[in-house]
Amino acid sequence: MTERILLFGRGGQVGTEARPLFERLGEVVALDHDDVDLRNVDALRETIRSIRPTILVNAAAYTAVDKAESEPETARAINAAAPATMAEEAARLGAQMVHYSTDYVYPGDGTRPYREDDPTGPLGVYGQTKLDGDLAVLEALPEAVILRTSWVFSPHGHNFVKTMLRLADEGRTHLRVVADQRGTPTAASLLADGALAAVEHCIPGGVYHLTNAGETTWYGFAEAIFAARARLLPEAPPVTVEPIATADYPTLARRPAYSVLDGAKWDALGRVVRASWRDALLQTFPTLP
Numbered sequence: 001m002t003e004r005i006l007l008f009g010r011g012g013q014v015g016t017e018a019r020p021l022f023e024r025l026g027e028v029v030a031l032d033h034d035d036v037d038l039r040n041v042d043a044l045r046e047t048i049r050s051i052r053p054t055i056l057v058n059a060a061a062y063t064a065v066d067k068a069e070s071e072p073e074t075a076r077a078i079n080a081a082a083p084a085t086m087a088e089e090a091a092r093l094g095a096q097m098v099h100y101s102t103d104y105v106y107p108g109d110g111t112r113p114y115r116e117d118d119p120t121g122p123l124g125v126y127g128q129t130k131l132d133g134d135l136a137v138l139e140a141l142p143e144a145v146i147l148r149t150s151w152v153f154s155p156h157g158h159n160f161v162k163t164m165l166r167l168a169d170e171g172r173t174h175l176r177v178v179a180d181q182r183g184t185p186t187a188a189s190l191l192a193d194g195a196l197a198a199v200e201h202c203i204p205g206g207v208y209h210l211t212n213a214g215e216t217t218w219y220g221f222a223e224a225i226f227a228a229r230a231r232l233l234p235e236a237p238p239v240t241v242e243p244i245a246t247a248d249y250p251t252l253a254r255r256p257a258y259s260v261l262d263g264a265k266w267d268a269l270g271r272v273v274r275a276s277w278r279d280a281l282l283q284t285f286p287t288l289p
């Protein structure tokens, strides 16, 4: 059967990777902000009803972690209310649904990788609204698959890799980067592969942790980025990275100190293998953007 796939977040990091992959399964209708504003529940419902997807992938989200602190209602509408509506409509249509979630649903005071059934405890508005979205999606559609991930990077959109490279391009040769937050950088392409595998293999509904393998700090991530840049651009002035504490880099939203996710539940499916984050970084940026 040819599928009809409705993808939200067309222009985002994950949406950009997911769109061409899902074209293998059938017709993809990929939408962005300009097509339907997810804050408008009625327009969202009407859009889903008119397209009648057999598969719904939600890669859209309000991802501005700090700005969310001053725009909680907007973050809630996009991260909680909109996914709830999507799940309700997918349930009505008998459609499969894949949704994405975040490591920021956890409190970050753990000492071993978080498992899917560990207690949540978001530290900020972004994490809280994403958690509310996860719960609402599963309540409306228990068969929905939620891929919970962390520290996403890709050649598109905004992310830490591109910020580091931009600062270097602007002539910065010394950067101070937080060294006491641990997590796992994850390629958006892995998240697109994961969504495709989830629907192709009809994996059981629920939350799955899906990140690249391994863990590091933002400082360790920056070091790896500049090591790769030095190999690709040997004539460029080197960038040195100084490790600093979170307390030395105040942000509006608190971030979890430790948000490594345990991927055993995903790995047990035996579908998409999780490369190390270092390999994923080099594969994602074989050349500099």
Ligand SMILES: NC(=O)c1ccc[n+]([C@@H]2O[C@H](COP(=O)([O-])OP(=O)(O)OC[C@H]3O[C@@H](n4cnc5c(N)ncnc54)[C@H](OP(=O)(O)O)[C@@H]3O)[C@@H](O)[C@H]2O)c1
Binding pocket: 009, 010, 011, 012, 013, 014, 015, 032, 033, 034, 036, 037, 038, 039, 058, 059, 060, 061, 062, 063, 078, 099, 100, 101, 102, 103, 130, 149, 150, 151, 152, 153, 157, 158, 188
């Ligand atoms: N980025 C990370 O480090 C990270 C970490 C953990 C989990 N995640 C999760 O992974 C998923 C994908 O993240 P990503 O990094 O690919 O996100 P992204 O690059 O920020 O893209 C988000 C997309 O959502 C769209 N969007 C935002 N507000 C909208 C609205 N009101 N109406 C319609 N579309 C709207 C954006 O469109 P516009 O650009 O036009 O606004 C954009 O296409 C999200 O669920 C996110 O919570 C991300």
